[in-house]
Amino acid sequence: MLMEEKLVVKELEQGKELANQLMNSLNNPSSSSKVSNEVLISEILSCFQNTIAMMMNLDKKTLKRSPERSDQSNKKRRMLEKKKTEKVKICVGTGQEGTPLDDGHCWRKYGQKYIHGFKNPRGYYRCTHRFTRGCLAVKQVQKSDTNPMCYEVKYVESHTCDITPSTTKHSVSDAKQSDDTIKHMKPEELMLSIEDLDYKKDIFRTFSFSNPEIDDFLEWKDLMETLSPTTSESGITNEFHVSPTDDSCFSSLENILGSTHDLSWM
DNA sequence: TATATTTGACCCTG
DNA sequence: CAGGGTCAAATATA
Numbered sequence: 001m002l003m004e005e006k007l008v009v010k011e012l013e014q015g016k017e018l019a020n021q022l023m024n025s026l027n028n029p030s031s032s033s034k035v036s037n038e039v040l041i042s043e044i045l046s047c048f049q050n051t052i053a054m055m056m057n058l059d060k061k062t063l064k065r066s067p068e069r070s071d072q073s074n075k076k077r078r079m080l081e082k083k084k085t086e087k088v089k090i091c092v093g094t095g096q097e098g099t100p101l102d103d104g105h106c107w108r109k110y111g112q113k114y115i116h117g118f119k120n121p122r123g124y125y126r127c128t129h130r131f132t133r134g135c136l137a138v139k140q141v142q143k144s145d146t147n148p149m150c151y152e153v154k155y156v157e158s159h160t161c162d163i164t165p166s167t168t169k170h171s172v173s174d175a176k177q178s179d180d181t182i183k184h185m186k187p188e189e190l191m192l193s194i195e196d197l198d199y200k201k202d203i204f205r206t207f208s209f210s211n212p213e214i215d216d217f218l219e220w221k222d223l224m225e226t227l228s229p230t231t232s233e234s235g236i237t238n239e240f241h242v243s244p245t246d247d248s249c250f251s252s253l254e255n256i257l258g259s260t261h262d263l264s265w266m
Numbered sequence: 267t268a269t270a271t272t273t274g275a276c277c278c279t280g
Numbered sequence: 281c282a283g284g285g286t287c288a289a290a291t292a293t294a
Contacts, residue, residue: 109271116283124285
């Protein structure tokens with residue numbers, strides 16, 4: 001079993017445990033549970049999202065590593081996969097070396113290469129949460145040849161790792177979060193924000209299922225709407241309202257829990 | 267000891 | 281075949 005597969009199982013088991021906690025809490029409303037039902041639901045959803053992201057990542061990895069990867073079908077598939085990229089030019093006022101491109105995300109360097117025609121090497125970074133949350137965000141950073149204060153940054157794919165229990169707990173508008181983030185930013189980070197406003201709109205989305213590669217999105221959405229009758233029509237939101245009187249949603253939950261007794265088959 | 271970075275090798279695409 | 285992108289072992293660092 002691959003490392004990532006173990007993580008998927010672990011995540012699912014955690015989700016199952018949380019769901020059981022929720023079930024107990026719902027069956028005994030009088031018991032003074034430490035964690036509120038809303039928090040439990042948020043954490044369960046977070047588990048699902050993480051699992052999906054990990055599975056998507058795993059699928060890609062398996063395809064890439066399989067001996068049939070040179071097949072025409074795979075070639076065609078790759079041709080069709082157009083990566084979402086965004087180019088940004090960033091000037092660092094302080095001119096200091098190190099990591100002037102802190103954009104609020106955790107990046108891990110995985111490569112560096114001298115590119116033909118450029119004096120400075122290009123650094124390759126991917127999201128720290130690539131394997132834990134399946135975030136596919138990648139960026140390339142290259143110091144400008146003409147102006148050493150400037151960096152050319154190319155973002156490939158947006159972050160899908162912005163989900164944390166604290167962010168899923170409450171519904172936070174994109175604008176508000178951007179505002180809060182900017183307040184804590186250093187001046188050079190603000191430059192990035194201003195120049196890269198469009199991209200920021202994307203990466204500050206805290207809880208999104210916009211990944212077009214998730215083919216089963218509609219099924220997932222249906223399930224979520226069954227669980228949460230107040231979820232908006234336009235898409236899944238962070239906001240979940242659970243009415244203690246709504247038995248239908250509890251029975252759905254019971255059905256789901258009942259059908260996933262054991263994960264050991266994996 | 268866990269996590270991050272470096273860097274040469276390898277793979278894919280044009 | 282050249283060039284760009286990624287992998288993964290070795291190494292560094294906290």
